[in-house]
Amino acid sequence: MSDIPAIEVRGLRRVFDVRQGLFAKPRQVVAVDDVSFSVPAGSVLGIVGESGCGKTTLARMILGLLPPSSGDVLIDGQRLGDLDRRARARLIQPVFQDPFSSLNPRRRVRDIVAMPLVAQGNIAGDEVKRRVGEALERVGLSAEQGSRYPSQLSGGQRQRVAIARALVLRPRIVVCDEPTSALDVSVQAQILNLLAELRKDLGLTYLFISHNLAVVEHVASEVAVMYLGRIVERNESEALFAHPQHPYTRALLDSVLTPEPGLGVPDVGLGDTMPDPANIPPGCRFHPRCPLAFERCSHETPKLTPNEAGFVECLLAEE
Amino acid sequence: MSALLDVRNLRVTFGGTAAVRGASLTVEKGETHCLVGESGCGKSVTALALMGLLARGGKREADALSFAGQDIRNLGERDMSRLRGDRMAMIVQEPMTSLNPADTVGSQLTEVLRRHRGASRAQAVDRAAELLGRVGITAPGLRLGQYPHQLSGGLRQRVMIAMALMCDPELLIADEPTTALDVTVQAQILRLLAELQAEFGLGILLITHDLGVVARIADRVSVMYAGEVVESAPTAELFAAPQHPYTRGLLTCVPVPGKVKRGEPLGSIPGVVPRIPPGFVGCSFRDRCAYAHAACKHDIPRQHAGPDHEALCTLPPGWTDRAAA
Secondary structure, three states: OOOOOOEEEEEEEEEEEEOOOOOOOOEEEEEEEEEEEEEOOOOEEEEEOOOOOOHHHHHHHHOOOOOOOEEEEEEOOEEHHHOOHHHHHHHEEEEOOOOOOOOOOOOOHHHHHHHHHHHHOOOOHHHHHHHHHHHHHHOOOOHHHHOOOHHHOOHHHHHHHHHHHHHOOOOOEEEEEOOOOOOOHHHHHHHHHHHHHHHHHHOOEEEEEOOOHHHHHHHOOEEEEEEOOEEEEEEEHHHHHHOOOOHHHHHHHHHOOOOOOOOOOOOOOOOOOOOOOOOOOOOOOOOOOOOOOOHHHHOOOOOEEEOOOOEEEOHHHHO | OOOOEEEEEEEEEEOOEEEEEEEEEEEOOOOEEEEEOOOOOOHHHHHHHHHOOOOOOEEEEOOEEEEOOEEOOOOOHHHHHHHEOOOEEEEOOOOOOOOOOOOOHHHHHHHHHHHHHOOOHHHHHHHHHHHHHHOOOOOHHHHHOOOHHHOOHHHHHHHHHHHHHOOOOOEEEEEOOOOOOOHHHHHHHHHHHHHHHHHHOOEEEEEEOOHHHHHHHOOEEEEEEOOEEEEEEEHHHHHHOOOOHHHHHHHHHOOOOOOOOOOOOOOOOOOOOOOOOOOOOOOOOHHHOOOOOHHHHOOOOEEEEEOOEEEEOOOOOOHHHHHHO
């Protein structure tokens, strides 16, 4: 495998102007704030964080669906902005959360899966047909299911269609944004197993976004924890789950309710202050909720401190 | 003494379609009973049927359905609406859509008490402010004057809980109360429910698909599949020695940090939930079950695997021990 990272993100930032009322002055919401990382080819980077932390905005910028306010995205060593849509589609493809709204209800499954091929504009009809058949088979759908409409399929089958559509151009990278959140646990397991198998067989790289930490631990080789637009900790999956360094990572891990009776519901000590991306606190952005915050946290911005395979952004780790 | 809520063989049909085909469960005072199952298994319809809130066309039948010793099967709408929101309350899944967007939090909260208890406006406002504080909302006075869209998801769900508690209910039916929330907020809300239960001796029927939630807060669990309760047991027993193959399958589907190795496939249940035709006999799980045999096409016995542990399955109780051995 080459040394060029599959995804590289440099100083990525995205600001939204939000108008609160008809005559109110627009406020700036910094959804993603100076994020840099790289994902080696063939690995899985999991991104976790609460709703509103900017993980979906980040994914959309990496997919080229949303222009960054500043910073660069490099896919396979090429600047995303230099690639045209067709070239981009051959490199990176998405699988979204909701298989009920991400598939066109008026088209048959095989036409949905064929769309990326047809959009390339230079692939012959029988080649399209052959590759659609291949992709459907790959994700465990029959040719008969290919002629159905999405409404005739279950949630799990629809997510298989979305995966087939993502794979039909044989991309190197797949961005999965909460791919199993809308599914039942038994179906979630089927889809996670399928994604793992596909990665192994096709040598794919995944950017895997989820709020479910147990799922991320299961699939990701490395994990980045986002809080209010920044990655506050990044590490190898095993190290991050075994000894989380950032207090926010610790709180997130403590909140996971594993199916182990008798342990009760943990007190994660985050208090009642909710993070507001339109109003990012000075100093460490996590300090109002942090159970370990001390005086310096409210005015001093923590620097990145390296760990095994990544970094942590916390004053406690600097010491 | 009889249970706070006693449901025996509840059936719900919509036209020719059976949504619930046999649900029996009890909730004692101060107990949390979790009803767990996947989408479409009939758990939410069960909750609505218990509250007498089935959509038009829904038909409810049961061998017994009593609340605090009173048979509520034949209560008229007037009597039922007197109970609802007063002695039995409900929280639903979406805090986003279940509050009236055109009305302040305060007026929605006070309405409950004024309607059921004839409280004065001032009394109701006091009670609402007190409860908002109780559910962990800071500055209750300010929140009372706000509209739902001004609150975050976690706050809205707290408002829903406060609303359910306005009249000191004896029974709280909570349908996926934390599914739409972040894990951090979920932990806070569940702790809150447990605290309130200890304080007020509430009986809680909690409906969820999340086995993690079940494990951490339930005293007792009933597993629903295709409209039937297929297994029911005290929580520790259900997780330690599940009897029904469906329960066992569900438990292997969940990635448990530290138990399932990364990269190894998760357990999964092949196939999908079947559509149950009218007049269906036998086990509804048999087409997906690795242990299915001829007897599964006939009436299924309700077997005891322990004094308080029932499973709707033809396999002999304790078969799992032998399978493991």
